[in-house]
Each structure stands twice: as structure tokens, then as C-alpha cells.
Amino acid sequence: MAESKHSWREDELSLQEVIKKYPDVSPFVILKTDVQRRGVDFTQRAIDAVDPDRDAVVYRGIYSEKNDRIPNGLILRDGTTILADRVVPSSGFNGGRDPYLIDIADGKAVLTDEGKVIEEVGYWPKPDYFDKVTSSGKPMWQVLVARPQRMDINLYQNCDFWKDIGMGCKFCPIAATYSKTKNIKREHLDYQDVAEAVAEALKQPGRFRMIQLCSGSLLGGKELLDDEIDQYITMLKLLEKNFSHKKVMTQLISTAHNERQLRRLHEETILTGYTADIEVLNEEIFNWICPGKAKYIGYQEWKRRLYQAAEIFGPGAVNTGIVSGVELVKPNGFRSEEEALEKGLAEAEELARHGVGVAQTVYRVAEGSYFQKQKAASLDYLTAFAKGLDTLQRRYRQEAYFDDYRTCGNHPNTDLARI
């Protein structure tokens, strides 16, 4: 008798069932969430239909490196963007789920699942600067990442937590990405290369609304993180030459800085938005998953620094990112989704009371991370969490403009703030 093959699909609600269960949550956002947690693969004809002159396909950043014909990101009909890595089902790094498959139907790219067309999909457009080179001869796409409306600067392409053995965040592939690519890229980008790429990117009318800076943690300096702060201030000072306004839409995603460092960022630069990702909304699980952050700063101190940032940068300008679903990872995560939801949202509410928003990034198991064989959370749980965070945002009248569907596009809960 043939052995029966148990499918993950039998254990959890399907996309359609989750859409039905949450009738007031955007079906586009639920789909995005599912695509993010499961990843995507492409049929050969879908790959053949990609136009590298029109679609953004090359990428060098802290989380991945690619130069092929696979699109950097997806966009749905409603403008919802999706950051979804290509997942080869047989790789063993698929988080226990099958990826969606992008195919061509009636001449259009479509997301499919089990052979059924789910929704039309587009790709992030290639920005004009991608084909240009800096005065030092560096291709600009290698020093400046582009989302549909945001440019990303990843100055430090490694992370110091990983240099302290066992201290890297367990879900994070930064060190693995750097290790794989260190023969072709430097650990730190050249400021001038980046400044030239940004100046070129700004020449494209209607393309960019935000500049974001995000790197691995740089712990050194006279005081912890002073090198990191100096790095960002140097970069922001070079960028300010492009603008006549004193402050422009910019966001820093970094380690949590002390009050002196935060004031320097606010007072000396054009920076307007500040994010320090706490990753997990529970101290005990944070200590396990993010040992470096726990060792050098600590969970309570991280929160305190966020509260200070909210006072310095003002309403709506400060939030913290979470890797939504990683808190359920075995063996030390929450035992049930119900407990994770209740405790996570209670913690999010405390942050909201202090003027700090939460940006939910869907946890997808990343190859090269410590957790690469783990399992992603259910769509039902992730949707309930997005809805819960959206409710808090409305209750505490928090704006999400530094991390919304346009300026970021990676957070289901802030996507919901569109209505």
C-alpha cells in the first residue's frame, strides 16, 4: 500500500478560506502575505517574458545578490508590492510550504497555485539609473537598490553581530549573503559612489518618494554604535546637497541608538523617519532569536531607545520592525498562535502608547540563516496579526507614511492603512 503523503495544506486554512474569514481585510494584502511567507517560483515561459530593459532584475543588497532574469519584486493591480524571494520547491529551504508559481495566461503574468490562476501580477519597473556607472566606474545598481518608489542604501553589507560568534539574529541571511559575495563586493560601500547614484536616480521624474538607509549593525566607536552613527551622518550630509528643503522623506533602519546619537541624527541631517527593528515582541524569545541585540543593548533598553526616538523625531516618524511569525519557531517560541497573537499585540499596544508603530514583516524562512530549516507561520495567524496591528494604529491615530505601501511595501499591516 502506498504511503499517504500528508500535505501542509491540510493543516491550515487556505488563501480563500482566510479571505472569507476576514471579510474586512483586503484580499490583496492577504494574498501578498501568503506570497511573502511561501515565496514564488517562475515557469520558464514566465521567465522568458520578463523584459530586463523594462523590469528590475539585478540586485545587490544586504539580503541577496542576483544578476539574472528573475524580477526583483512583484506588484499587484491595486499597487500592493510584494517582496518575495524565488523559492525552488526542492531546495529544502521553503519553510514547509510550496511557493506560488508565476506563469503566463492570456499574455499576462499571473500568480498561480495548484494550477489555478489566483491574480494578475506585474513586476517592479527598472529605474533609469540602473544602466549608469559612477565616476569610479561602479555600475549604479550595485550601490543603490530600488523598490518601485524608494531607493535603498545598504552602506555596511555585513553585520557585526555575526562577527561575535553565535550573536547573529537567527532568521537573518545578511552574514550568509555577505559571505557568499565577499569576493565581488566590498564590506562597506563608497559614499561618493552612492551619492552619485542617488543624484542620478533623482533625475527620473515621478519615480522616487523616499530614501531609506539600512545596513547591518556596526558596533564600534568611542561609544557603542558611534561608528554606525558617523557612517549614516556622513551619508546623509552628502545626500542633503540634492535638496533645497531642510528635511525630506528619508528613513533610517538601524540598531537602536542612545539619546545623544538620536539627537545627532535628528539635528545634523535631513533624516525624518527612524526605525530600530526589535524583530520579536517578547523579551524571552527576543533573547533567544536575537542574542546579539540582547547582549549589546537588551530588550527593555531597545524599547526605551525607541521611546526616546519617538520624542525626538515626533509623531508618526518612529516605528519598529518585527519578523512576524518567527516568534513561533521551535523549540523556544510561543507554543500556540493564540498565545503569540495575544502577547504580541499587547506588546505592540505598549509601543503604540509611547508613539512607536510596529511594521510587520512576514517571516519567510531564509536560506543561509540559522533557522533555514524552520517553518513559516500560518496565513490565518499572520492575517490576524496584521488586522490587530491595524486596529492599534487606528486606535492610537498613528500614521504609517514612512513605511506604507509606497515608501516600503513590505508590511501587510501598514498596507491596510490605505483606507
Place this chain on the structure above:
Amino acid sequence: MSIQLNDQMIALINDPKTLKVLASADQDGIPHVVFKGSVSVNADGKLQYLEIIETSQTNRNLVHSIWFRRQVAVGILTQDSRNYQIKGTPVRAVICGELFEKNYIAVRERFGKDADLSTVWIIDPEEIREETFSVQASREREAYPLIGHLDRF
């Protein structure tokens, strides 16, 4: 079900002298009606609307409509006082790419360098009805000949 607008209707909508209003509703069903000169018909026969203001109520309502397949309505008043109502559903919110950038440049050329563009909305027309008073009145007289005050008869 999508309908095809005829050439005459397309010309009327694309005439800059035609007055156009866009009616939408939020998640609580609260209506919102505003004059929108940027409504036009694109080469595919769909209604196109340029939303300038990202945080406007109309933009929020159109997002709600595309998410939950709720209809919106466009009212048309021509120079010779004919008026029409087109109901349709937003099917695409274009926020980047070639079409977006082309319209972004056009908006700034028209309204000046402080102008911005949030979204190019594409609305699938599904129903059209002439609402000109004389046409409406004769429609009613034909369908309900006995309705009205008796002193008229």
C-alpha cells in the same frame, strides 16, 4: 460586466469642457462626491482618473473599491446640458512605471512644479445611463404612465 463606451461618449468624456464628478463611498458606505476634471477614457476604453492627492478621501475610497469590488460612479455634464452616469469598478491603481511617469510629467506641466501625482486609477465601465432631465422624464412617463398628480391629467 464590462461595457464598451461608444465613440460619441468617449469624445464627450474626453472633452475638457465637459464637467465630470466622481462618486465613491468609504468602508461605512458614506458617500463622497467631487468634481474631477482629470477623468478621461484611455486607449483601452477604460475610464482613467488621475488622483493628485495621496491622502484624499476619494483615493481612500477607490482603494476600498478595488479591494472589495465596490462600484463607483462618474457623472458627466456636457456643455449642452446632457448628462450621463457611468458606473464602474476600479481595476487598477498605477503607482509606478511608464504610464505613471508619463502622467506625472503631464500633471506637472499643467499644474506647475509643486504639483504631484499619487495614482493613475483605471476604472472598468460597467453600466451607462443617460440622466438628462427630459430623457429621464420621458422614460418614466413611458414606464409608469399613471404616476403623477391628477391635476396634470
